Amino acid sequence: MVGLGDQMAHRYGGYRHFKGVDDLDGALGQVRNDEHGDAPVILLAHEPFIFRRVPARVSLTLCGHTHGGQVNLPIISSAYAKSRYGTDHIYGHILEDGRHMIISAGLGTSIAPVRFMRPPEVVEVSLGRTGANAPNV
Numbered sequence: 001m002v003g004l005g006d007q008m009a010h011r012y013g014g015y016r017h018f019k020g021v022d023d024l025d026g027a028l029g030q031v032r033n034d035e036h037g038d039a040p041v042i043l044l045a046h047e048p049f050i051f052r053r054v055p056a057r058v059s060l061t062l063c064g065h066t067h068g069g070q071v072n073l074p075i076i077s078s079a080y081a082k083s084r085y086g087t088d089h090i091y092g093h094i095l096e097d098g099r100h101m102i103i104s105a106g107l108g109t110s111i112a113p114v115r116f117m118r119p120p121e122v123v124e125v126s127l128g129r130t131g132a133n134a135p136n137v
Helices: 024-028 048-053 076-085
Strands: 041-044 058-063 092-096 099-103
Touching (some): 048 058
Antiparallel strands (some): 092 099
């Protein structure tokens, strides 16, 4: 398991400019390999914006900064996220280029204490192995 610091820790300039305290390369550089080569990695990242930079070695990225789009307005919410953050990934299981990410709606709220069409949730993730080294169960 690898955890990253906040990607939006410090605001500068306008509302779209942030300096993070995340270090994806440094964090992944601390992962030790298993006897088969590369050990699987689960990445914990507050914001999903890092996902486009996550290498294939990371089996799963878990995050929740968007609160799943706590105010979920179809079409508008994803367009807003894309214009503000550069991604329309705001909720659910995302599969992109063989990489998996789960964005939780979480329990709380941000800025306004309101939720609309996105109830709070606790996500349970079950992990297993596939491929030649997987046990027969």
